Amino acid sequence: MNPLRTTRALVASATAVVLALGSASLARAAVPADHSDDGRITIGIKFDQPGIGLKTPDGTYTGFDVDVATYVAKQLGHDPSDIVWKEAKSADREAMLQRGDVDFIAASYSINDERAKKVDFAGPYLLAHQDVLIRADDESIKKPSDLNDKKLCSVTGSTSAQNVKEKIAPDAQLQEYGGYSECLTGLENGVIDALTTDDSILAGYAAQDEFKGEFKLGGFELSNENYGIGVQKGSDLKDRINTALEKMVADGSWQAAVDKNFGPAGYRNEPAPKIGVVVE
Template sequence: MRARTRTGGLLALTAATALILGACSGGTDDTGGETDAATSDGGGEKITIGIKFDQPGLGFKEGDTYTGFDTDVARYVAEKLGYSEDQIEWKEAPSAQRETLLSTDQVDMIFATYSITDKRKETVAFAGPYFVAGQDLLVAEDNTDIKGPEDLEGKNLCSVTGSTSAQRIKDEYAAGVQLLEQPGYAECVTALLSGQVDAVTTDDIILAGLAAQPANKGKVKVVGAPFSTERYGVGIPQSSDKCEDINAAITEMIEDGSWEEAITTNTEGTGYTPNASENPPTPDACA
């Protein structure tokens, strides 16, 4: 009698244990198959990448679609780091907020026409560069008079409020140039097309992205005489250990032709070609 009681207790304990283990497992799906507890919520590890949302041809958001050269490089690098497209969370990274986003760990990487400078290295780190831009001019397609910043003497030049690029031309190349500031480069292009200004200035690839927009194609062109050097890097937190992996991905993108393809796709129809003496770049050694 006592033996039967002990056996019944063991069976009850075994059944209870099975129930507990079953509750801790992934359970079953609607088809009766088992689900994976780690992925049953549709999640998985994410990577947060900062880009511009308002720079056509570089970083541009339209609805739920993200396009541009910076965005293409970011996708390529993320994939090489082990992240698929649906694991990327895109976050807007305006110029004035980039250091804050990185130093407070709101993003893992930033691809946003982010020039590598010693001043910025005081608070953030960089991989790359993945592109070397230069300040240039955007003019009307039929303009044959403006070939460089020296030709802007007595003419009207547009740039974005807060930018130093137009003032640099006035200080160093054409003291008599008349400056017009607009809130964005789209407004500068509008002023150019209407004849209000003779040229627009900023980094050459930004100008090429603007020229590639359907509304502007065939109407404007990049002069193609850059007069500065802007080394676009991948901004990362100083605590990041991903610099070497990012550099390896950039190098692979250049070597397999994807880098050139991304440039061509995002500047198609503008006649733009990157400065061949600077591009494609070789990433710096990681600190």
């Protein structure tokens, strides 16, 4: 037997095995977390948005997205004790789904065409709008154009503030801080005049016990933000989650979650959106 030919055959066989194992590993990595045998389900949420998704100091989780996700998980056959909560920062959400780090994500996740190329969306389950939060006694900001010459705050890199600056009030004095809580402190102290992002997020901050009565929403509908539940591309979870969301709306649980998480801020929420219909 030709030794060189034998060596080549062995190398080819070893390479095939390595490639097969690698492919298997990739396939396993793409399987969502609830396909394991332990009966648990992993859900991505925000950890730092009061009223939406918040990890509290005692290690519990609160917010509208948390309530929606818990309801959906129940309809999928999982008790609250089965849920593993995982932080889903905005920049990480598509990658988390593509890697199979989570089964689904409910994290103030606006549906748009660019994201829909990478992941699938169930919902929408909430129609939010970009708005502003101002001090409750401020009578100088009654319409979007009143933001001209005002100190407007949002987080660094936010598209919300740029949207106002470029399209609504070009003379607004844009202040960019590291986080919304910093903007809120500035608003409370009079250092800034208005904070802008989704009205649902603003309502969550304003509804905190320490801020009740201090702030109000402007009531401006500066954009449409259709919150969806992100799943892996091609996952059968999309249809199952849509069925769960339809039931949540029908049995009154959706409205109860809205009232619980946003009510203290006087948030005038839109009616429950029709599942599967994105409002442009």
